Amino acid sequence: xxxxxxxxxxxxxxLLVFVIVWILPTFGLFISSLRDKDLLANSGxxxxxxxxxxxxxxxxxxxxxxxxxxxxxQIKGNFFNNVEGKKISSFGVTxxxxxxxxxxEKAILKNGSEIIVFENGDYIWKSKEPFTNKNxxxxxxxxxxxxxxxxxxxxxxxxxxxxxxxxxxxxxxAIPSTLIPLIICSxxxxxxxxxKFFGRDTLLAIIIASLVVPLQMxxxxxxxxxxxxxxxxxxxxxxxxxxxMAHTGFGLASTTFLLRNFIKSLxxxxxxxxxVDGANHYNIFTRIILPLSIPAFASIxxxxxxxxxNDLLVGLVFLDQVPSEIILTAKLRExxxxxxxxxxxxxxxxFVSMTVPLxxxxxxxxxxxxxxxxxxxxx
Amino acid sequence: MIIFNLFFYVFAxxxxxVFYYHTANYLLDFFTKNSSKKIYNDSSIRAIIFxxxxxxxxxxxxxxxxxxxxxxxxxDKYGRDFVGINNxxxxxxxxxxxxxxxxxxxxxxxxxTLSTFFGLVIANLADRIWWGTIAKSIIFMxxxxxxxxxxxxxxxxxxxRGPGDEQIGLLNAIIVSFGLEPQAWITIxxxxxxxxxxxxxxxxxxxxxxxxxxxxxxxxxEMLEAARIDGASEFKIFTSIIIPYLEQTILVIWTIITIxxxxxxxxxxxxxxxxxxxxxxxxxxxxWMFRGGGDSGRGSVMAIIIMIGVIPIxxxxxxxxxxxxxx
Numbered sequence: 001x002x003x004x005x006x007x008x009x010x011x012x013x014x015l016l017v018f019v020i021v022w023i024l025p026t027f028g029l030f031i032s033s034l035r036d037k038d039l040l041a042n043s044g045x046x047x048x049x050x051x052x053x054x055x056x057x058x059x060x061x062x063x064x065x066x067x068x069x070x071x072x073x074q075i076k077g078n079f080f081n082n083v084e085g086k087k088i089s090s091f092g093v094t095x096x097x098x099x100x101x102x103x104x105e106k107a108i109l110k111n112g113s114e115i116i117v118f119e120n121g122d123y124i125w126k127s128k129e130p131f132t133n134k135n136x137x138x139x140x141x142x143x144x145x146x147x148x149x150x151x152x153x154x155x156x157x158x159x160x161x162x163x164x165x166x167x168x169x170x171x172x173x174a175i176p177s178t179l180i181p182l183i184i185c186s187x188x189x190x191x192x193x194x195x196k197f198f199g200r201d202t203l204l205a206i207i208i209a210s211l212v213v214p215l216q217m218x219x220x221x222x223x224x225x226x227x228x229x230x231x232x233x234x235x236x237x238x239x240x241x242x243x244x245m246a247h248t249g250f251g252l253a254s255t256t257f258l259l260r261n262f263i264k265s266l267x268x269x270x271x272x273x274x275x276v277d278g279a280n281h282y283n284i285f286t287r288i289i290l291p292l293s294i295p296a297f298a299s300i301x302x303x304x305x306x307x308x309x310n311d312l313l314v315g316l317v318f319l320d321q322v323p324s325e326i327i328l329t330a331k332l333r334e335x336x337x338x339x340x341x342x343x344x345x346x347x348x349x350x351f352v353s354m355t356v357p358l359x360x361x362x363x364x365x366x367x368x369x370x371x372x373x374x375x376x377x378x379x
Numbered sequence: 380m381i382i383f384n385l386f387f388y389v390f391a392x393x394x395x396x397v398f399y400y401h402t403a404n405y406l407l408d409f410f411t412k413n414s415s416k417k418i419y420n421d422s423s424i425r426a427i428i429f430x431x432x433x434x435x436x437x438x439x440x441x442x443x444x445x446x447x448x449x450x451x452x453x454x455d456k457y458g459r460d461f462v463g464i465n466n467x468x469x470x471x472x473x474x475x476x477x478x479x480x481x482x483x484x485x486x487x488x489x490x491x492t493l494s495t496f497f498g499l500v501i502a503n504l505a506d507r508i509w510w511g512t513i514a515k516s517i518i519f520m521x522x523x524x525x526x527x528x529x530x531x532x533x534x535x536x537x538x539x540r541g542p543g544d545e546q547i548g549l550l551n552a553i554i555v556s557f558g559l560e561p562q563a564w565i566t567i568x569x570x571x572x573x574x575x576x577x578x579x580x581x582x583x584x585x586x587x588x589x590x591x592x593x594x595x596x597x598x599x600x601e602m603l604e605a606a607r608i609d610g611a612s613e614f615k616i617f618t619s620i621i622i623p624y625l626e627q628t629i630l631v632i633w634t635i636i637t638i639x640x641x642x643x644x645x646x647x648x649x650x651x652x653x654x655x656x657x658x659x660x661x662x663x664x665x666x667w668m669f670r671g672g673g674d675s676g677r678g679s680v681m682a683i684i685i686m687i688g689v690i691p692i693x694x695x696x697x698x699x700x701x702x703x704x705x706x
Contacts, residue, residue, distance in 0.1 A: 015504045015514050018497070022518045022581065025532045028549060032535065044547050172385045176392040183396040188433035197426040203434075208700050210441050212693045214642050216664055216682040218440055220675050221447035223668070224458070225439075240388060249440020252433060281425050282404040310525030312645045313665070329527040333649050336531065343535065343547070350531035354524045361523035365516070368523070372586065373593045 033351045034149040037344035051146050053089075055098060059136035060115075060125055072126040079141065080121035085148055091117045091141045098140035109137075117141065153348040161339075162323050163349050166331040170309060170353075172240055173319075173327055177247035178305040181255045182297060184248065189259035190285050194271055204260075210253035219317055222246065226318065236320065243318045250314065251304050258303075258374055262296040263289060299371030302364055306357055328353040396432075403428045445686075452679035456672075466676040470684075479660045480684075485572055486643060486659065487688075490579045491636040495629060497580065498587020502595055503617065505588075515592065519585035526582070526645035533578045534650060539563040568656040575657060578646050583639065587632045594628040595621070634692045641688045660685050 032045045039048065058079040066075050080086055090099035093107050093115065101107045103119045113127030117139065125137065158164035191197070192204055230237030266289065274284050308314075315327040321334070332349050339345045361368060407424055451458050452466055470476045501518055505511030521529060538548030542561055546552040551561040565571045598621065606616050622629075644661035651657045653666070664681035667674050 011504050012508055015501065015508060015511070018501055019514045019517050022521065022584075024549065025536050025581075026520070026524075029532045029535060041547070043545055044549070044552050046549075046552075168385060172388055175385075175389045179389070179393050180396060183393070183400075184433045184436065187400060187429045191426055191429035195426045195429065197423055197430075203430075205697055205700075206437070206442070208697050209693050210437065212638055212689050212696065213441055213445060214638075214661075214682065214685045214689055216642065216661055216685050217448050218444035219664075220451060220668060220678050220682065221444040222440065224675070241392075244392060245436070246440065249436050252436055253441070256433065280404075280408070281429070282400075282408075285429075306523060310528075312525065312527050312648070313661075316665075317668075329525050329645070332527050332531060336527075336534070336649055343538075346531050347535060350528045354528050357523040357525070358520070361520060365519075369519075369589050369593075372522075373590055 029347050030351055032343060033153055033348040034151070035153075035344070036148065036150055037153065037342075040344050040347075041341075048147055048149075051144050053142060053144050054086075055140065055142050058139050058141060060123060060139060062136050063131045063133060066131045072128065073130050074127075075125040075131060075136075077123060078121045079117075079123065079139070086121065086143045086145045087119050088117060088121060088141050088143045089119075091139055093137070093139060095138075095140065099142050115139070153344045154352070157345055157348040157352060161335065161345060161349065162326075163328070163331060163352050165323055166326050166328045167352060169325060170328045173243055173247070173315065174305055174308045176240075176244045177251070177308045178301055180244055181248045181251045181304060182301060185252060185255040185259055186263075186290070186293065186297075187285070188252075188256050189263050190281070190289055192256070192260050193264040194268075194284075195281060207253050207256055207260075211257060213253075215250055215313060218249070219313075223317060238318055238320045238325070240319075240325070243314065246314050246318050247304075247308050247311070251307065255300055255304060258300050258371070259293070259296060261374065262293060266292060295367070295370075296374075298364070299367045299374065302360060302368050303371040306360065306368075309356060399432065400428070448679045448682050451675045452683050454676050456674035456676050458675045462676065466680045469677065470680050475658060475663065476681075478656055479658050479663050479681075482572055482657065482659050483641065483643075483688075486576060486579070486640045487637060489573070490576050490583065490640045491633050493580050494583040494636050495587050495632050497584040498589075498632065499591050499622075499625070499629070501584065502588045502591035503621065506592065506595060515588060519589055521582045522585040522589075524582075526578075527649045529578050529582055530646050530649035533574075533581075534565070537564040537574060565651055565657075566655045571651070571655055572657055575646055575650055578650075579640065579643065583636050586635070590628060590632055591625065594625055598624050634695070638689060638692060641685050 028045045031048060032040055035045065035048050061075045061077045063075075065077070066073050068074070079088075088103050090102050091107070092098040092100040093109060094100075101117075103117055105116070107115045107117075109115065111127070111129070113125060113129075113131075115123060115125045115137070117123045123139070125131075158167075192200060192207075226237045226242055270288065271284055274288060279287070310329065311327075312329040312333065315330050316333075319325045319327065319330075321330060326334070332346075332353055335342075335346055335349055404425070407428065453461060453463060455462050501515070505515045508514070524532075535547075536549045537551075538546075539551055539561060540546050540548075546555050546561055550564065555561055564574045602620060603616060606620060611619070642661050643659055644665065647653060647657060647659050647662045648665070653659070653662050660681050664678050664685075667678040667681065
C-alpha cells in the first residue's frame with residue numbers, strides 16, 4: 001500500500017491510542033522495577049517521571065546541640081541528613097504560612113532569633129539568648145524532588161529471592177528443549193518430504209492432527225509414566241531430562257510441520273541430481289539440506305525457544321518446585337502468591353523474566369515474525 | 380558450578396542426538412557397502428533411522444496419552460475401576476465445572492473476535508502511516524513475553540487501594556481522577572472475566588496484526604487503485620475488497636487464537652486461581668490433577684472437553700491440507 005506522508009489525522013489518532021494502551025502497562029512495570037520500594041508502595045509510577053513538589057515538616061536540632069560563635073547562640077544542621085536530590089524552594093515557620101520565605105532569606109521569629117534555610121537543606125538558627133526549647137523548632141518546607149531510580153530491587157530479587165537461580169534453571173530447560181526437537185524433527189521432516197516409505201501420507205496427517213491436540217490430553221498419562229519410571233529406578237520422577245523430552249514431544253508436531261513445509265519447497269532437481277551422483281539420503285541431508293535450511297532453523301529455533309521460556313504448565317507438572325529446579329514463570333507465580341503486595345519484587349521479577357524474550361524480540365524480530373507467518377498463513 | 384552443569388547438560392543432550400544419527404547411518408553404509416542392489420540409494424532402513432526417534436517421541440508423548448486419557452475418563456480416581464460415564468455425569472452436575480464451561484464460552488466468543496478485529500484495523504492503519512513500523516513493533520511486543528509476566532503487568536494496572544489512599548494502579552488512578560470510586564477489578568464476579576480477557580487480547584492482537592500485515596501486501600495494488608479511481612471511499616475499500624480478500628487469513632487467525640483460548644491456563648492461575656467465578660477448564664483440570672491426591676478420572680474428563688472443542692478445527696486443518704496437496 002502507498003505510504004502517505006499526510007495520512008488522515010483520525011487514522012493517526014486511532015493508531016496512537018492503540019500504541020499508548022499497548023505500551024503503557026509494560027512501561028509502568030519497567031519504571032516501577034527501578035523505583036525505591038517505599039515510594040513504589042505509596043505513589044503511582046507515573047509520579048516518578050516528573051520532578052515533584054512536596055511539602056514536608058522538619059524539626060531543628062534540640063537545645064543540647066547549640067553552640068556559641070560570634071556572640072550568637074547557634075543551632076546548625078541539615079534537614080535531609082545530606083541525602084542528595086531534594087531542593088528546597090521556600091519555607092515557613094508557622095503552619096499558617098508554610099512558604100513565607102524563600103531559601104536564603106532571613107526569617108525573624110517572635111523571640112528575636114533568626115533562621116536561614118538553604119536550598120540543600122542546611123539551616124542556621126541564631127539567637128542572642130541561649131535556646132531553651134525542648135524539641136527543636138518546627139520548620140515547614142516546600143521542596144522539589146527529581147526523578148530518582150535505583151537498581152536495588154534487581155539486586156534483591158536476583159540474589160535474595162532466588163530469581164537469579166530460576167533464570168539459570170530456565171536456560172537449562174530451554175536450550176536443550178529447543179535444540180533436541182530441532183535435530184530430531186529436521187530428519188523427520190526430510191523423511192516426510194523426500195523419502196518414500198509405507199504410511200508416509202498417514203504420518204503427515206497424524207502430524208497435522210497433532211498440531212492442535214491440547215497439551216492437557218497428555219498430562220495425566222505422562223505424569224503416571226514419569227512416576228512409574230521414577231519408582232522403577234528409585235530416582236526422582238521429575239528431572240531436567242524429563243522436562244526436555246516433554247517439551248520435545250509437545251513441540252514435535254509444529255516443528256516438524258514448519259520444517260517440512262520449508263524442506264519440501266526446496267527445488268527437487270537439486271536432490272535428484274545428487275542422488276544420480278550416488279549420494280545417499282544422509283549425505284544429501286547433511287551436505288545440501290542443512291546448510292540451506294539455516295534461516296528456517298533460526299525462525300523455528302526462536303519460536304520454540306520462546307514457547308519453552310514462557311511456558312508455565314509443563315514446568316509446573318514435570319519439575320519439582322524446589323530452588324534447584326523451579327523455572328522463572330513458576331517462580332513468578334509463587335511470588336504472586338507469597339509476596340502479592342511487594343510490588344518492587346513482583347515488577348522486578350517479571351522484568352527479569354522478560355529480558356531474554358525482549359532481547360530476542362528486538363534483535364531477531366525478522367526471524368520471529370517470519371516463523372509466525374509461515375506457521376499460520378501456509379498452515 | 381551451575382553454569383558448568385548447564386553446559387554439560389546442553390552438550391550431553393545434543394551429542395546424544397548427533398551420535399545416534401551419525402552412527403546409525405554410518406553402520407548402514409558399512410553393512411550395505413558391498414551390496415550392489417538398489418538398497419543403497421533407496422533404503423527403507425534409512426527411512427526408519429530418520430523417522431524412528433521422532434516417531435517414538437510422538438507415540439509416547441501425544442498418541443498414546445490421547446487414547447489413555449480417553450480410557451481414564453471412564454475409570455475411577457486411581458484409574459483402577461471402570462465407572463462408566465459417572466465422571467461425565469459428575470462433571471455436568473458440578474457447579475464449578477458448569478461455571479468453567481460458561482467462562483470458556485465467553486472467552487471463545489470475545490477474545491478471538493476482538494483480537495482479530497483489532498489486528499486487522501491496526502495492520503490496515505499502520506501500513507499507511509509513516510511511523511507505522513514502530514507502532515507495529517510496539518503492539519507486537521506482548522507476543523514475546525509470558526502469560527505470567529503479562530499477568531503481573533496487568534495485575535499492577537488493576538491494583539486496588541481503599542478510596543482514601545493514593546492509587547498506584549493505573550486504571551484506578553484514572554477512575555479516581557474522574558471523581559469515581561476505585562474498584563477491586565479482578566474480584567467483581569462476571570465483569571472480572573472481561574479484565575482477564577483484556578490481557579489475552581493485549582497479547583494476541585500482535586499476532587493477528589503481523590499475519591494480516593503480511594497478507595495485506597498480497598492484495599493486488601491494481602485492484603485497490605482501480606477502486607480509488609472509481610471513487611470508492613477508504614471505508615468502502617476496506618469492507619468490500621480487503622475483508623473478502625482476507626477471508627481465509629481471518630479464519631486461520633481465528634482458529635489459532637481459538638485454540639490458545641481453549642487452553643487458557645497461565646493467566647487464570649496467576650491472576651485469580653479461579654476465584655471470584657473466573658475458573659476455566661484448563662485450570663480446573665490442573666487443580667483436579669492434584670486435589671485430594673489427584674483424580675485422574677475427573678481430570679481426564681476436563682481434558683476431553685477441551686479436546687472436543689479442538690476437533691472441528693483439527694478436521695478443517697486436515698481437509699485444507701488435502702485440498703492443498705491436490706493442487
